[in-house]
Amino acid sequence: MIEAVGLTKRYGRTVAVDNLSFTVKPGRVTGFLGPNGAGKSTTMRMILGLDRPDAGQVRIDGKTYHQLDRPLRTVGALLDAKWVHPNRSARAHLRWLARSNGLPNRRVGEVLELVGLTSVADRRAGGFSLGMSQRLGIAAALLGDPQILLFDEPVNGLDPEGIHWIRQLMKRLAAEGRTVFVSSHLLSEMAQTAQDLVVVGRGRLIAQCTTAEFVDTASETSVRVRSPQLDRLREVLLRKGYALHVEPGVDGNALVVTGSVTSEQVGEIAAEQDVVLHELSVRRGSLEEAFMRLTGDSVEYRTDGQGPAGPAAAGSEDLMVAGGVNR
C-alpha cells in the first residue's frame, strides 16, 4: 500500500508536483498516467526517498521510506534501466545490492534466472541492449522479494516480445497480491495492464479510479440508433434536448446521440413513441480520446504555439473532472 498525501515538489519557480494525493492498493496493477513532464518520475523518486518533497509525504505500509529497515525487502523499483555502472558485471551489480540489504547471495542467481540473464551475468552491464538492461533492472527490483513494486515507463523502447514479457510479469506480480505501481504516458499501454489509474497532468491529480471508470466517465459516449422511423425519433429526441446528428452508413442513415446519454434512455423514448429500432448501440470513445480530453489543459509542452492555459482556468476544469471521477 502506497499513500501519498499533499505531495509537492518545486524546482525553482516550476512546480513539478502540486499537492498530489493518491493511494495505491495491493493485489492490483495501478497505472500512473500522465503526459511527459507531468511529474511522474519526480513522484516516484519522492516515494523512494531520493528527492525530498517540499510539502506532503508518502507512506509505504504506514512508514516513510527512510523508516523502512532494509527497504529492498519492502519496495522494489525500476526507475531507469541505465542506472548501472557500465564496467560492472550484472552479477556484481546485483551482488552489492543484495549485500546492502542482507539478502542471501543465492537470490542473485534466482533473479538472474527469473529474468533470463543467467548466461550473460558476468558480462559488463554497459554492453547490454536496452531490453537486457531492463531485465537487469527488474531483477534488481525483485531481489528482495518485495510486496511493493514501482516501474517507471518500463516498456519504453522495448521490442514487442519484451513488452509482452513485462506486461505478463506485472499482472503476475499483482496476482500474487503485490502492489504494482507502473507509470506510463501511453494510455493504450495502461489499458492492457492496469486495473486502477492515477492520472496526473502538470503535477496535479486529474483522476484516481479504475481504468473502466476512467473510460466511462471521461470518454465521450454516444448512442447510435437505426430505425425505419428515423425522422420521427429525431424530432422527439431534439424536443427532449438531446444533441444528435445523422450519420449516413452502408445500412442506411443512423442517428448518433451524443452528450450524457445512455442506450436505456434512447430505447425507452423509442418505446414510448412506438418507434421500431433496428439498431441501438453504445459507442465509447477510445481511451486515448479520454486521456487527451482530460489532460488537454495539462500538457506542459504544446505544439500549437500557444502557451499552456492559465492556472486558474486549467485548475477549475481539472477540479471539475476530478470531482466527478475521484472516489
Next chain:
Amino acid sequence: MSVLGAERIKLFSTKSPWWSSLATVVFVVGFGMIFLLTTASLVREDGPAVPFRVGVSTTQQGIFFGQMVILVMAALAITTEYRFNTIKTTFQAIPGRTSVMLSKALIIGLLAAVLGEIAAFASWGLGRLLVTDFDLTIRTADQWRQVAGAGLVFAITAIIGLAVGALTRHTAGAVTALLVWAMLGEQLIGAIPRVGDKIQPWLPFNAGGHFLGVGPNQNEGAQTGTDLPYNAWGAVAYFAGVAVVLFLVAVLVVNRRDA
C-alpha cells in the same frame, strides 16, 4: 556491516581502483628511487658541500605523487556513482545516506592506508638494496613515523578526495580542484612574499607532508627555515582535522540534496 560489504563489492568490482592502486605504488616507489639515486650521487660527488643528507626519509620522496593518485581514486569512488546514477540505486537500497558516506570513507580510507604502507615500505626496502653506501636503517621513532606514517597520511588524503568528490559530484571538477590545490595552490600560496611562510604550515597537504618529513619543511632535506607552529603529530592532527571538517560538510550536503 551490510552497508560496508556492499561498498566493498562496489569498489572492487570495477577496474579503476585496481589500476589506481597499482599506479599509487609505482609512483611512490618510482619517484622515490629517482630522488634517492640522484641525491645519493650528488652527495657522493660533492660530499659535505651539498646541503642534502641521505637518510630514511630520502627514500620516501615519491609519497606525494602516490598521494595525488589516492586523491583521484577516492574522488572517483563517489563521482562515478553520480556519473552513472548508481548513487540513486545506492540511496534506494540504503536510505541512510550518512551510513553510506561513512562506509565509503572506511573502505576507501582502509585501502589507501594499506597502499600507503605497501608503497612506503617498498620504497624503503628497494632503496636499501639500491643504495648501500648510506645508512638507511630505521632506528629512531621519527624514522619509523616517516615510513610507517604513510598509511595514515594516505587514509586522510582519501577522506579529502571522497569529500570533495561528494561535494562536486563531477569527476572532472573534483579532480581538477583537488590536483590544482594540492600540486599548485599550496606551492603558490607558500611562495607569496612575507605572509606565505606564515600561511604555509596551515596548508593541509604541507602539514601532511611535514608528518612524513617530505614536505617543504622536511627534516633531512634542503631548507628547514620556517619555524613550525606544531610538531609532527600536531601536523598530522591538523591535516586530519581538515579532512574531518570537509567530510562532515560533504555528509551534510549529501543528506540535504536530492539524490
